[in-house]
Amino acid sequence: MVEKRRHSWMEIRDSIRSMILNSTYGPGDKLPRDEEFALQFGCARSTVHRAMRDLAQSGVVERKRRGGTTVRRDPVTRATLDIPITRLEVERRGSQYRHRLLRKSVQPTPPAIMANFALSEPRDMLRVEALHLADNRPYIFEDRWICLETVPEIADVDLTRENANEWLVRNRPYSRCDLRLYARKATPSDQDVLQSHDGDALFVMERTTWIGAAPISSLCAVAHPGYQLFTQG
Structure with a gap:
């Protein structure tokens, strides 16, 4: 039975x-x-x-x-943000998209991520670091924390073949989103990953999502020099 x-x-x-x-x-x-x-x-x-x-x-x-x-x-939730799928963004530019998983591990949330989710104590989450490429050149670097309690299915997703950005947009809709956009100068680690140069201004997007009171994902995405975000309402 x-x-x-x-x-x-x-x-x-x-x-x-x-x-x-x-x-x-x-x-x-x-x-x-x-x-x-x-x-x-x-x-x-x-x-x-x-x-x-x-x-x-x-x-x-x-x-x-x-x-x-x-x-x-x-x-x-009427004033929602349509989270862009990076693959489609790249392909609409007429470029060839690729995705590279750099690192994946389950770790306790550091203080910055705890603050994003308003957690009072650390929680084990899935950390995914990945690079989106356009025509084999760095496009956006993602450092993402995913709550396994809210999104347990992500543990079974092959993130070398399917990127977390697209999977979450299609499979885990949010009811609340905190978004922060700013620019900062490239660091040595940015130069290694994004092939930027010292002094380049980089576009940074920090986004944290929930469904109800349950955390979904907290993302820090850093784009290549010259990146522009376009949206329509």
Whole structure:
């Protein structure tokens, strides 16, 4: 007899949120009752209830006693950032994209990453250092920390073949994003990785994402000299 795998409330929450993001349920739509979702996912009603509570707290849905659950018409996450997929960014420029995994390891979070996630104590996370290339030249260097409790599936992803940036965008949508953009001068390590020169101004993007209260990823990305970020709203 094969035992059915138990779904965590976070998996249920992410599945329901994905249905909202892909417009299966649009703004103002009434969602199925918790009992119906529990039957659909093969889990306990309490698991769905916990997932729905988190979605409500993050401003994605609105729950009313005897009124059911609806997708918010003006969700808290309405001012979202479309995280760019670097591969597509490179290919749109007419360049050939490559990705190189430099290092991958599970480490305790250092103080800077703890501060990004507002953690009170260190937590083991997956650190991924990778280089995106355009026409075999350095394009963007990524130093990324991924929470294995929120994204356990990443442990089974071959990051030499699939880059973490694209995998996370496609598989782990966020409900909150902190973003910081600035420029700084190239350091010796930047010169080694990005083939920059002393005194070059480098574009730096620091981005930390959550789904509800659960941390997803904290990234520091450093782009090659002359990089420009273009976005449309």
